[in-house]
Amino acid sequence: MIAKTPPMGWNSWDCYGAAVTEDIVRQNAEFMAKHLKQYGWEYIVVDIQWYEPKAVTHVYNPFTELCMDAYSRLIPDENRFPSSAGGKGFAPLAEYVHGLGLKFGIHIMRGIPRQAVHQNTGILGTDKTAREIAKTASICRWNTDMYGVDPEKEGAEAYYNSIFELYAAWGVDFIKCDDICRELPHEEAELVMLSNALKGCGRDMVLSLSPGPALLEKAELYKQVSNMWRITDDFWDQWELLYAMFERAEKWCTHSGPGHWPDADMLPIGPINQVWSKENRTKFTKEEQITMLTLWSIFRSPLMLGGELTGFDAFTLALVTNEAVLAMHQMARHAHQVWRRVIGGSEYILWTAVCAEGGQYAAVFNVGDHNGTIEIQLRDLEIEHASTAMELWSGEESTIDSSLTVSLNAHGAKAYQIR
Incomplete structure (x- = not known):
């Protein structure tokens, strides 16, 4: 093909x-x-x-x-x-x-x-x-x-x-x-x-x-x-x-x-x-x-x-x-925007996608003009239990219990692989 x-x-x-x-x-x-x-x-x-x-x-x-x-x-x-x-x-x-x-x-x-x-x-x-x-x-x-x-x-x-x-x-x-x-x-x-x-x-x-x-x-x-x-x-x-x-x-x-x-x-x-x-x-x-x-x-x-x-x-x-981000480019399936919201004076956008190798991807964007922190709820990611998340740009890993806390500079983004 x-x-x-x-x-x-x-x-x-x-x-x-x-x-x-x-x-x-x-x-x-x-x-x-x-x-x-x-x-x-x-x-x-x-x-x-x-x-x-x-x-x-x-x-x-x-x-x-x-x-x-x-x-x-x-x-x-x-x-x-x-x-x-x-x-x-x-x-x-x-x-x-x-x-x-x-x-x-x-x-x-x-x-x-x-x-x-x-x-x-x-x-x-x-x-x-x-x-x-x-x-x-x-x-x-x-x-x-x-x-x-x-x-x-x-x-x-x-x-x-x-x-x-x-x-x-x-x-x-x-x-x-x-x-x-x-x-x-x-x-x-x-x-x-x-x-x-x-x-x-x-x-x-x-x-x-x-x-x-x-x-x-x-x-x-x-x-x-x-x-x-x-x-x-x-x-x-x-x-x-x-x-x-x-x-x-x-x-x-x-x-x-x-x-x-x-x-x-x-x-x-x-x-x-x-x-x-x-x-x-x-x-x-x-x-x-x-x-x-x-x-x-x-x-x-x-x-x-x-x-x-x-x-x-x-x-x-x-x-x-960045191999992790390029892997998302190759492995993401059914990507879509979940929501777009103004929170705390800034505008945020959440995208998710299924990973072809298992788990899923989530990308969080701050498209507003002010730095900020946002809580992403597990239900927004359609996850029902605690998971491990790796941020693709930094390689940092964290455990998600009930929500994922994301701090973003203005016009910035973070991407996660969640398993």
Whole structure:
């Protein structure tokens, strides 16, 4: 099964936007192989516009020239990805990542390049052209690279088959498809066609849908066509966005399961926005980072690191290599919010989940602006007798008689395994 557990990896967007280069990808892959692979981190994903020669920041260059082959398929810019020269595409870089024991992924946009439509280039496997299959009224609101593809047009299926055959030949393991997750129901037929092309390409690939927020009423469709889908728009290092994620996670938690995972987006930790300044680091406090990892883990969101890995400090490295928390990410089942209450001037949230190996998990969050202490009653945890609780971040163990006393800093969290 593809994505039996939530995927874990690194994505270049938070650091480098559209401007990532091959040497940067390689250095992050090397760091992951050396320091993170043993903890379950495995995907290295090149985000948007790897086919754009002039990309230098997070800002897109509108209507710029793109690197493309004779069959209307985008290919890597050779200046930014030198190993792609000579028509090799991403195959050499993917081979390098695989050689480190990791998996390789790329970002794509829904549709066909506008450039291909304007030049009326061909489609592999058919006598139809880009202009004949394009849905020119279907455009992305925030990027000018593509037109939609009309599933009703002869040649449309051949186009999607051809791009996934190319990605399979390159050795791609992960596809992040953008401008499609929240575009339903208008682009639903194109999503289904894209998904079928991926499934028929002969290589296992995770399919991740962006951007969000995803449509809750389309949850069953997302499960059928993809492995993960964004439940939020771009998530950055702002407390307001993290606070809002609790409501999103509560709504989506029942849809998590093997092969299909609601995605709370990348983790903006460590050095981010590196194209603007090498001094930029996450604005999340340490408490907020612990809260984020705790929520993502008990909710079982995919975990995609957004920071420059080689710049991780001791705290950040410890944050993403905590074996007990990552075990919760892998072992939690039926996670859900139990309650959300204002107590003693602060706001607290309680989540619980069954542990696949026995016992259960409990995560307690202080999302208010004041430090505080709270008593969690055994009945809230559906426990009828005294139990042992281990706090996952600290490793401290305690016995629960009638209640669990939890002291939390503002915006902080603690997670427990209870047996």
